[in-house]
Ligand SMILES: NC(=O)C1=CN([C@@H]2O[C@H](COP(=O)(O)OP(=O)(O)OC[C@H]3O[C@@H](n4cnc5c(N)ncnc54)[C@H](O)[C@@H]3O)[C@@H](O)[C@H]2O)[C@@H](O)CC1
């Protein structure tokens with residue numbers, strides 16, 4: 383699914399209006415979608431306090447207030463004091479509810495929190511039209527709303543959040559529990575500094591012009607179910623283990639054998655035909671007893687000191703590798719003579735960063751850094767938007783795929799496209815989750831998925847396995863090894 387910028391969404395709204403529906407009808411449709419969602423999904427809500435701004439987001443708020451009032455919900459509407467230069471459609475909806483004597487109108491300054499879980503705060507102050515930080519009375523009331531214990535819902539975008547860029551440090555943003563957003567995810571929903579204000583995100587389809595959406599140019603996408611289904615290839619009949627490729631997981635050192643073990647298990651569970659582990663001898667017993675399906679290639683004593691090149695294989699290198707001098711040399715020698723795409727993670731990336739040998743990464747390879755590893759490889763950045771810009775630049779420069787791990791991991795392609803992942807949860811923020819991802823992506827490439835598809839599908843699978851693990855074990859208790867077991871259920875879901 384495409385992510386459009388705020389100006390593109392505005393153009394999309396306007397195109398939709400030109401091609402049939404009037405702007406006030408479109409607002410009514412948007413408000414209806416919100417009100418229905420609230421009525422159907424928040425059955426305990428008896429009262430709403432709707433905060434309306436002067437633009438069309440405020441217009442949505444007035445219309446939602448009216449529609450909820452018609453559903454016998456107690457409604458209070460809050461507006462700013464002073465001259466109200468409402469947008470045209472906001473004015474129409476404002477006048478409509480002004481006539482309605484049952485709806486209570488108040489100024490922001492009169493807000494008193496109910497602190498009651500049956501009373502919902504609705505933020506319709508600003509949407510994608512925000513062009514400066516919140517200040518004055520609006521800022522004051524949003525600060526007050528944020529400290530209330532009532533459930534909070536934002537219409538389209540939490541007020542104070544820009545659609546496509548960072549907020550300034552310490553600026554005020556409405557902290558929503560739920561964001562009902564129209565048609566598109568916004569980039570700011572996907573980044574940790576800004577996404578944390580959105581709570582649960584629900585996409586509401588308001589029937590915007592499909593032709594405009596199809597033609598719109600963007601570098602940013604969300605990997606949704608539809609995209610994943612188009613990438614996933616069910617396992618073919620009439621096949622043998624050779625059909626599904628050979629994965630070689632390289633890593634492990636004394637005390638860190640678990641990482642390459644998890645990568646190996648994940649590669650097997652993802653369907654790799656033949657799976658090898660290249661690890662030092664100290665891991666021999668562990669690996670052979672824990673993963674009898676994988677073959678062991680001895681690559682050193684307590685750490686890897688040589689890396690054998692095997693034909694027609696896909697290498698996933700890095701988990702638990704360590705940074706011994708001889709390991710470093712083994713990695714350099716390997717990358718100098720091996721020209722096929724590889725998957726590089728963890729210490730493989732740290733070694734390349736410390737030795738400034740990023741140029742050794744073969745074209746079309748996949749690297750899977752977390753923010754710190756990315757910083758070591760390509761330099762520090764101020765925030766995750768800047769980091770993503772730099773990743774786009776570096777993916778192009780090195781012609782590689784960068785899987786930038788984060789709450790919403792982003793797959794960045796050599797063409798500069800970005801695919802945000804929306805599966806996964808904070809229960810995965812544990813040592814070992816990354817090793818599982820390395821195994822999954824390596825396995826998919828060995829099964830002849832193009833690296834781009836392998837990254838997008840792999841990250842999605844990994845997150846989905848995490849969501850299923852959280853459901854069974856809780857975010858706190860779930861383990862990276864649980865992710866590996868849940869891969870089975872994710873494939874079952876995919877093949878339905
Ligand atoms: N027909 C349409 O265009 C539709 C728009 N919709 C809603 O309209 C929203 C966009 O509406 P608008 O473009 O009117 O934008 P907003 O409702 O976000 O408000 C923009 C107005 O607020 C002012 N403003 C921006 N930042 C401010 C700040 N920090 N302090 C004070 N004033 C500030 C702007 O100068 C402008 O007058 C969407 O997010 C969505 O909620 C939906 O109703 C769907 C249809």
Ligand SMILES: [K+]
Nearest residue numbers: 505508539541
């Ligand atoms: K809003």
